[in-house]
Amino acid sequence: MEYLLIFIAAIFVNNVVLSQFLGICPFLGVSKKVSTATGMGAAVTFVLTLATIVTFLIQTYILTPNDLNYLQTLTFILVIASLVQMVEIILKKVSPALYGALGVFLPLITTNCCVLGVAIGVIQKNYNLLESVVYAFSTAIGFALALIIFAAIREQLELVELPKGVKGISIVMITAGLLSLAFMGFSGVDGGLKILFGI
Amino acid sequence: MEKLSNSLLNMTVVLTATAIVTGGLLAFVNDVTKEPIAEVNKQATTDGIVKVMGGNPNIKTDADTIENNGNTFVVYNVTDDKGNALGNAVESSTMGFGGELKVLTGFDAEGNILGYTILGHAETPGLGAKATDWFQKGGKGDIIGKNPAKNNLMVSKDEKDGKKGEVDAITASTITSRAFLKTVNEAYEASAKSAPATDCNTQPTVAAADSVNANVEEAK
Amino acid sequence: MKKYIDILINGLIKENPVFVLVLGMCPTLATTSSAINGLSMGLATCFVLICSNLVISLIKNITPDKVHIPVYICIIATFVTVLQMLLAAYVPEVNASLGIFIPLIVVNCIILGRAESFASKHGPIESIFDGIGIGLGFAFALTLLGGCREFLGTGKIFDLTVFPEDFGALMFVLPPGAFITLGFLTAIVNKIRGVKN
Numbered sequence: 001m002e003y004l005l006i007f008i009a010a011i012f013v014n015n016v017v018l019s020q021f022l023g024i025c026p027f028l029g030v031s032k033k034v035s036t037a038t039g040m041g042a043a044v045t046f047v048l049t050l051a052t053i054v055t056f057l058i059q060t061y062i063l064t065p066n067d068l069n070y071l072q073t074l075t076f077i078l079v080i081a082s083l084v085q086m087v088e089i090i091l092k093k094v095s096p097a098l099y100g101a102l103g104v105f106l107p108l109i110t111t112n113c114c115v116l117g118v119a120i121g122v123i124q125k126n127y128n129l130l131e132s133v134v135y136a137f138s139t140a141i142g143f144a145l146a147l148i149i150f151a152a153i154r155e156q157l158e159l160v161e162l163p164k165g166v167k168g169i170s171i172v173m174i175t176a177g178l179l180s181l182a183f184m185g186f187s188g189v190d191g192g193l194k195i196l197f198g199i
Numbered sequence: 200m201e202k203l204s205n206s207l208l209n210m211t212v213v214l215t216a217t218a219i220v221t222g223g224l225l226a227f228v229n230d231v232t233k234e235p236i237a238e239v240n241k242q243a244t245t246d247g248i249v250k251v252m253g254g255n256p257n258i259k260t261d262a263d264t265i266e267n268n269g270n271t272f273v274v275y276n277v278t279d280d281k282g283n284a285l286g287n288a289v290e291s292s293t294m295g296f297g298g299e300l301k302v303l304t305g306f307d308a309e310g311n312i313l314g315y316t317i318l319g320h321a322e323t324p325g326l327g328a329k330a331t332d333w334f335q336k337g338g339k340g341d342i343i344g345k346n347p348a349k350n351n352l353m354v355s356k357d358e359k360d361g362k363k364g365e366v367d368a369i370t371a372s373t374i375t376s377r378a379f380l381k382t383v384n385e386a387y388e389a390s391a392k393s394a395p396a397t398d399c400n401t402q403p404t405v406a407a408a409d410s411v412n413a414n415v416e417e418a419k
Numbered sequence: 420m421k422k423y424i425d426i427l428i429n430g431l432i433k434e435n436p437v438f439v440l441v442l443g444m445c446p447t448l449a450t451t452s453s454a455i456n457g458l459s460m461g462l463a464t465c466f467v468l469i470c471s472n473l474v475i476s477l478i479k480n481i482t483p484d485k486v487h488i489p490v491y492i493c494i495i496a497t498f499v500t501v502l503q504m505l506l507a508a509y510v511p512e513v514n515a516s517l518g519i520f521i522p523l524i525v526v527n528c529i530i531l532g533r534a535e536s537f538a539s540k541h542g543p544i545e546s547i548f549d550g551i552g553i554g555l556g557f558a559f560a561l562t563l564l565g566g567c568r569e570f571l572g573t574g575k576i577f578d579l580t581v582f583p584e585d586f587g588a589l590m591f592v593l594p595p596g597a598f599i600t601l602g603f604l605t606a607i608v609n610k611i612r613g614v615k616n
Contacts, residue, residue, distance in 0.1 A: 019594045021449035025528055028444065070229040070504065073522045074221065074496040081492060113445050113526040120522055165606040169441050173602030181595035187323070188296055191374060205483045213482055217490045221497040228501045235508035243511070323593065 001197050003134045009190040010138035016114050017146040018180040023114030027147055028172060030105070037151035041144025043105040045137065047087060048115050051080050052136035055119040056129055076119050081110045114143060150179060248288045251305030251314035252277050258285065265389045272389035277305075284308055287393060289386035295320060295378040296327050302379065304386045311346045315383065327375030334379065340367045342380075347387035352380050423548045430552020436529045437560035437601075438608040443529040446520050447561060448597040454577050457565025459513045460520065461558025463502060467524050468533060468557075469550035470498045475538040476546035491534050492525070499524045529557060567600050568592055 014020055017027045023044070030040045055076050063069055088106045091099040109115060118139050122132040153175055162171055203209045249256050257280040265272045273290040286307040292299050298321030305313035315334065322328045336343040345352060345365070353364030354376050368376035436442045443464070450460040474494050482490050503521045506514040514521065524530065533553055538546040566576055572592035574582040590596045 021445050021594070021597070022523075024444035024448060025442075028441070070225050070500060071222065073500050073503070073525055074225065074493065077492055077496050077525050078489065081489065111526050111528055111531065113523045116526050117519060117523055120519055124519065165610045166602070168609070170602045170606040170609060173598050173605060177595045177598030177602060180598055181590070184593065184595060188374060191294060191296055194294060202480055203483045205485045209483045210486045213490060214486055217493045221493050224497055225500055228504050232504040232508040236504070239508065239511045326589070 003131070005190060005193055005197075006131060006134050007138040008193065010135055011142040011145060012183065012186040013188075013190045015142045015146055015183050015186075016118070016139045017143055018176070018183045020117070022117040023112050023143055026108060026112050027143075027150065027176070028169070030108070031147055031151040031154055034148060034151045034155060037147045038144070039101055040105045040108075041140075041147050043102040044109060044112065044114070044143055045140035046102070047080075047084060047106070047109050048118060048140040048143075049133060049137045050087070051083050051115050052119055052122060052132055053129070054083060055079055056122060056132050059123050060129075072120070072123070073116075076116055080115050080119070084110050114139070146179070146183075150176065153179065247303045247316050247318065248275055248277060248305070250316050251288050251303055252285055253305070253313050255279055255285070260288070263393055265393050267385070267389050267392055270385060270389075272386060274389055274393040276393065286313065287390040289390045290318065291382045291386040291389065292319075293378050293382040293385070295322050296372065296374045300330075300375070300378050300382060302382050302386065304383050306387060306390050309346065310348055310387060310391065311344055312342055312383070314343060322372070322375050327369065327372040329369050329372065330375055330379050333369050333376075334366070340369065340376065342366060342383065347384050348391075352384055353377075354380065423545070426545060426548045427552040427555075430549060430554070431556040431559065434553070435556045435560060435608075436553055437557060437564075438605055439612075440529075440532075442532055443527045443557060445523065446527060447557075447564065448594075448601065450517055450520050451561055451565035451568055451597060452572075452592050453569040453575075454562055454566035456516055457561035457563075458558060460517055461554070461561040463506070463513075463517065463521065464524055464527060464529065465551070465554025465558050466502060467495065467498045468530050468554040469547055471495045471530055471534060472538040472546040472550035473543055474498075475534045476541060476543045479539045487539070491531060495530055495534070496525050529553065564597075564601055564604060567604065568596055571600070572596060 010016070016022050017024065026040055026044070030036050058075060058079060059072070063072060063075065084106055088099075088103065091102065091106075118136050122135055125135075127135060154172065157171065157175065166174070203213070245260070248260055249258060252258060259278050259280070260275040263274045263276060265274050270291070275288040275290075277285045277288055279285055286305065288303055288305045290301070290303050292301040294300070299319065300322065301317070301319040302315055303318050304315045307313050317331050320328065320330070322330065332338055334340045334342045342352060351359060351362045351365050353359060354366055354368035354373060355364045356368065356373065357364045357377070364380075366376070366380060430436075434440055437444075437447050446460050446464065451457040471491075471494055475491055478490070499522060502524070503514070506517075506521065533549060537549045541549070568591045570576050570581065571588055572590070573584050573587045574580060575584070588596075591600060
């Protein structure tokens with residue numbers, strides 16, 4: 001039940017993009033079309049879950065026992081960067097079809113702050129391994145959901161006549177604000193569920 | 200100067216050198232800042248306790264960890280510089296509207312609330328976040344001086360055993376108010392369970408003092 | 420001297436990282452719930468940017484091309500961690516209010532972006548000026564955004580009350596307000612710069 005709560009909270013209540021502001025760059029950059037948004041969402045889900053497992057293990061078995069917490073940021077970012085490269089190489093060899101679908105998005109993920117943000121976040125929240133994995137996976141789903149919804153809105157936005165000043169990034173921001181406002185309707189839902197299930 | 204070529208040797212040397220230099224620099228800075236950071240954290244805890252225990256800056260505290268109903272509380276037994284027991288300051292937390300709500304509450308020896316301070320929260324700014332001032336002396340939901348054993352510390356909408364709650368909830372933030380009062384009530388129970396603050400001169404035995412020190416280490 | 424001033428102005432206005440280049444959006448949106456938070460985040464980023472620009476422009480020739488990205492990331496991450504420890508030790512309030520967004524300066528695209536596009540091609544002094552210009556441009560944008568949100572949401576600027584808090588539109592302090600305020604500010608900047616799309 002706790003895992004279900006983490007899942008729902010991470011997707012709707014504390015949506016990684018719309019209420020925690022992590023991963024804004026790809027959210028604005030690759031949301032012009034629903035098809036690319038879906039690809040990016042899938043790639044992030046894959047890398048985020050994998051990266052969180054690896055960084056969690058490194059933190060628990062290498063950094064914490066040796067009192068090396070001050071190397072956390074440095075280690076995590078290097079691990080994520082090399083992991084992305086490795087995934088890219090392996091995918092290329094093992095599954096060219098999947099590589100064709102996700103390949104172009106992979107290099108972009110290194111600088112996606114939601115990967116590093118979640119990796120550091122699960123350590124700060126004192127999650128155990130399974131909770132971390134569930135949290136990472138649901139956060140990524142939340143990212144993909146926000147990205148796809150937003151892409152669909154932007155496709156419609158293309159057809160609208162706009163004043164000169166707000167064209168480009170400005171109207172994109174305002175639209176994202178309205179979407180974020182809609183997601184705020186979910187706030188408190190996790191607390192309610194908690195009371196409902198008596199956790 | 201020419202750019203170094205991409206030979207394997209060059210790359211290995213540069214990467215290793217980078218790793219050594221950055222690692223060494225971080226270790227050095229960590230060494231320098233370790234003491235001040237620990238000092239700052241300790242100071243923050245002490246300041247909080249002074250604030251909720253009525254503002255007397257000359258106090259001594261003993262930390263104690265209490266388990267109650269599956270929750271963990273840190274109880275500080277507070278004495279003034281002459282060794283007179285002042286009461287307990289209790290660190291407790293619960294789920295608020297947006298996430299963990301962490302409160303430090305001060306009780307005198309009879310269990311009356313002396314003061315409280317919010318240590319950490321994820322409540323909505325401007326709504327639930329008003330809890331910082333709302334329940335203070337003179338605030339609309341004043342709880343200072345009340346005793347959780349005698350007063351029904353619940354929001355006025357709720358009732359327990361036919362008795363209505365005595366505290367006005369924060370406007371538009373009933374969930375935060377409920378969570379806050381819940382954690383204060385729990386803090387009171389933990390405080391009552393903990394050994395009452397005793398005279399420093401007579402107590403505690405060496406073994407007990409050791410375990411207290413261990414708890415202080417953990418609390419850090 | 421004129422060259423350096425040009426670089427400085429370029430970062431502050433012509434290539435303002437937030438309004439023109441649209442880089443580093445995560446901290447821009449997340450930490451600007453008040454003017455003072457925006458300013459601290461801007462200055463923190465500015466510090467890392469100046470240091471990393473300087474070091475990278477010094478070592479650019481002894482870094483083989485194929486490994487330059489990992490080396491740059493190492494350098495940036497080191498400065499970020501140094502900053503994080505210094506803040507925790509000497510200004511704990513700032514550390515507490517910026518939280519997780521301090522380590523996330525590492526993945527702020529502005530810093531790696533300037534390392535790639537400026538510091539790896541220019542000398543140390545020019546790189547420092549570029550760091551100052553872009554960094555201050557970023558800090559300026561964040562303070563402006565934070566100020567607007569704080570003013571509209573709570574009626575205060577830098578904690579000084581302008582009108583009573585009860586009349587504030589709370590939404591501007593909450594996440595949606597960040598997007599919307601930035602959207603309108605960009606529109607205003609576009610108008611001033613006379614951009615024709």
